[in-house]
Amino acid sequence: MVVKQIDSGSIAEECGISPGDVLLSIDGHKLRDYIDYIYELSGDEILLAVRKKGGIIEEIEIEKEPYEELGITFESDGFGKKINCRNRCIFCFVDQMPKHMRRTLYVKDDDWRMSFLMGSYVTLTNLSEEEIERIIEQRISPLYVSVHAYDNELRKLLFGNEDAGKTFDLIRRFTKNGIRMHTQIVMCEGLNDGVALQETIEQLYRLFPGVQSVAVVPAGLTKYRENRYPLSIVSRETAREAIRIIEGFQERFLENNGETRFVFASDEMYIRAGVDLPPYEAYEDFVQIENGVGLVDMFLSEAGEALEALRDGKPRYQKIGFITGEDFHPFLVGLAERIENIFGICVSVHKVKNNFFGETITVAGLLTGADVAAQVKREEEEAFFLSRYCFKENENAMLDGVTLEDLANALGAPCYKASGDGYEVIQALLEE
Secondary structure (H helix, E strand, O other): OEEEEEOOOOHHHHOOOOOOOEEEEEOOEEOOOHHHHHHHOOOOEEEEEEEOOOOOEEEEEEEOOOOOOOOEEEHHHHOOOOOEOOOOOOOOOHHHOOOOOOHHHHOOEOOHHHHHHHOOOEOOOOOOHHHHHHHHHOOOOOEEEEOOOOOHHHHHHHHOOHHHHHHHHHHHHHHHOOOOEEEEEEEOOOOOOHHHHHHHHHHHHOOOOOEEEEEEEEOOOOOOOOOOOOOOOOOHHHHHHHHHHHHHHHHHHHHHHOOOOOEEEOHHHHHHHOOOOOOHHHHOOOOOHHHOOOHHHHHHHHHHHHHHHOOOOOEOOOEEEEEEOOOOHHHHHHHHHHHHHHHOOEEEEEEOOOOOOOOOOOOHHHOOHHHHHHHOOOOOOOEEEEEHHHOOOOOOEOOOOOEHHHHHHHHOOOEEEEOOOHHHHHHHOEOO
16 A cells, blocks of 8 residues: 555654555455455554555564554555446436446446445445455445335346346344444336335345345436436326325334334425425434435525524625525525525526436536526526535545536636535635
């Protein structure tokens, strides 16, 4: 593992470790990746083997707190080559993107290491026996696992992979060995909804508490589905039936275990169904927030808290605009009215239709700069705010490469990437 950067004042700096050095092992255990690295940091006394830039191997003894980091950043984040996806899921969003976009957008990873560290969903279809044993030995938990269906044949169809037939056996093996998992079902109209959805939820609950939660989200379908499996968008009636099934299970499961409702529908499912979102407390600890489960309620709750706490703040601008997708628009309109009433400023909310991917894609996170620039017409706004979900992580570029600076030039006013945290959004509207 090649050292990229050393934090100032860190243990690594004190030990003379430098960028370009290679960390070979800890306590004699060869390091395959960052997972091994953090696993071996558990002790309070460790022995590092480091190959210096000149080729000399040094052994360094360190005394520290258990799991205390050394202050090292590695090249490629300490992972080297990512584990790619071998599935051909019939609803895969990457396979529904147009050509000639940024190359990185077409990368499909299915890396259990990223699942553990970042909460990204994996399918378990590409795990070797060695990797399975490693996960169990190192207690890599929790993992985030895409399940989609209990029935083997249906699951193989959804994944486009014969190996998907082994998924539930592997989930059972993991739960027996103390590995905990959060799971998801991407629901497709006429396939894994209805009775199939009920069966999948029931079978996953049998593995509770090893399986800790299930999120049910409607499949997102773009207009770029040529030569793909024929799918229809989840209808309002199907979404309502799914919510009826899920809420029925929630009541039963909570009564049964006294701890959790276990299964949750995404905000998008409720919006698709035209049904009011559940109350804040129904999302419990928001364990499926990255799947869009409770995202609206959490954001509005955070924003409401900020409006009360910061009501004496001085606004940075007198006229601002929020830019969002069709799903979040009505909720943001309500928030805008509260902001106007408390701070005495004018707030416009611009709803952008997704012409790029197709009008069936209604979430803000999949908007493109071209659609924003074409549809948002500045009136008197002094600044515009867009959700961070519209941008690639740690970047200021949207899916089509349009940057905040590009948008500002197109709209004629500064554009800001707003936090996903409602409290921080309100803070951003005020002078420091």
